[in-house]
Amino acid sequence: MTLSGINSLRLGPDEHGRFGIYGGRFVAETLMPLILDLEKAYRDAKADPAFADEIKHLATHYTGRPSPLYFAERTSAHLGGAKVWLKREELNHTGSHKINNCLGQILLARRMGKTRIIAETGAGQHGVATATVCAKFDLPCVIFMGATDVERQWPNVLRMKMLGAEVRPVTAGAGTLKDAMNEALRDWVTNVDTTYYLIGTAAGPHPYPEMVRDFQSVIGAELKDQFLQAEGKLPDAVVACVGGGSNAIGTFHAFLDEPGVALYGAEAGGHGIDVDNGHAASMTGGRPGVLHGNRTYLLQDEDGQILEGPSISAGLDYPGVGPEHAFLHDAKRVTYAPITDKEALEAFQLLARMEGIIPALESAHGLAQVMKLAPTMGKDQSVVLCLSGRGDKDVESVGKHLGMDMIS
């Protein structure tokens, strides 16, 4: 049964940019006129068939879409339950789902006549995708990246530099994604006339959460068609990892009104959800607050100061989450569950050995959720994971965690 009309979960946001109580436009006045302009430009673009055509063309010839839906046969047999499928977003140009959003937004920036692009990045996947589209469209690009992340995702820093981007390490706070976003916002407020802020996740002030979701929704739409083709039905469960939540919302959106499809978001459980400030699971371990332009679930102390939870994955250690996820969490449509660093590392190794696919540590969190889920399901059932990124950037740090060296 497909829900529609007033019962649909796919109608958000409202005209104030709200998904229920979440979302909104909590930004400084300097940015407010720009955000209203952006919303208008996006509405115009959305109504323009030429814009959709251009995205479609680039998706096919530049990104390499559609990404395959792959039946992970050995993994399925190993887990001994449901069939496990992978939506192969890691095969996209630049190695993750991030390119879907970057292409959409760079076209919008061009329509708006902006001449300079800035972005924040955690794991560096969004930074690489942004640097890539900036190279392609010949726009100067500055990427803000936490100093800690620069160190642990060094291969992606080199890629960004080779693509012509300037990478600015941010030393404030713990030097991770949250701090990079603060610094990007400070740059934006300073260079508001020329600069387009290409936000990488489905968070921030309205219209970003809606816009990023729309550009990422191609994942779930393709997946739905591909699965129907392959199995003649819908999958029983769909899983994605959630940091800010762009790959997850893009994957889930096509299924929100399909109650027969269970949806799972894997959050960064770090050292464990019971460890005080030892995780970055904002929905399992946080509460609603306002940061970076939107109301959403946040990791924070009792006085409203934002906390920085650790995660082995630089892409998931953001203390917030996109507002639509906060809404879906409250609506109980999506089950958000924490995955520890240890579980993610096990999943990382499993996929490498079972399927010959090295996943990003972020996506490995999703796989760890699949590993818990699949054995509890029947052999006639199916679970699909959005394999959002490849793990090339992580091999060095995972190797260290596993104690691998050059000799043995």
Place this chain on the structure above:
Amino acid sequence: MSRITARFAACTAENRPALVTYVMAGDPDLETAQAILDGLPAAGADVIELGMPFSDPMADGVAIQVAGHRALKSGQTMRRTLAMVENFRKKDAETPIVLMGYYNPIYIFGVADFIAAAKAAGVDGLIVVDLPAEEDEELCIPALEAGLNFIRLATPTTDERRLPAVLRNTSGFVYYVTMTGITGAAIKSRAAVGEAVRRIKHHTDLPVAVGFGIKTAEDAQVFGRDADGLAVGTVIVNAVAETLNDGKPTERTVTAVHDVVASLAAGARRARSAA
């Protein structure tokens, strides 16, 4: 008449701009911050902005970011900030205090509880950087209903079309941000600031204070010709930072802040007499 309105009127009657001084609550520790706060009126401050520290101050430059982190590290909380105002009010019933900061600590305190506690402590107004007019239902409207002033920022990007919406629920005074940028950056065009102040005054009878980038007595003298108020923060907060020893206050910390304020106050007083 609110304390803020009365104070601006008094300054106007003396033909001088009001000096609006920003200090961070709890920086570098509670005791020193209270001594700084208590001495501001004698040093020449007409209106006091008391910063509510926040872990992620997106609109602030490094000086105020670091000041907020010093305060949080010393254990500052919203309750302590409100207690500072309460202590101040025991000695000074006239000088207006505006709490300035970001929305999340207020939201987590609880909007209704916060407004009640702020009123009880003797707070006169609020400046909340990340609450634009579009989010007035959150805090602005309930604060106005409770009799607190809600001071809005207008910026160079606030054009003629938008200005009425920005001014609609503004009270006390209008805070004109001299530049697109963060606190403590450099002002690009002095002439443009004067023009902007006149443009805003065309739309409102409220006093207009200018801020972001005013650093010296000379700046105060120049901008004080057009503006009804001069908001200064970064250089005051820097006076705290420069006198710390290993992160701890020294005997110079409180006086250094008050000396900076006195110098700015002197500049503000020269603004119109020198013209």
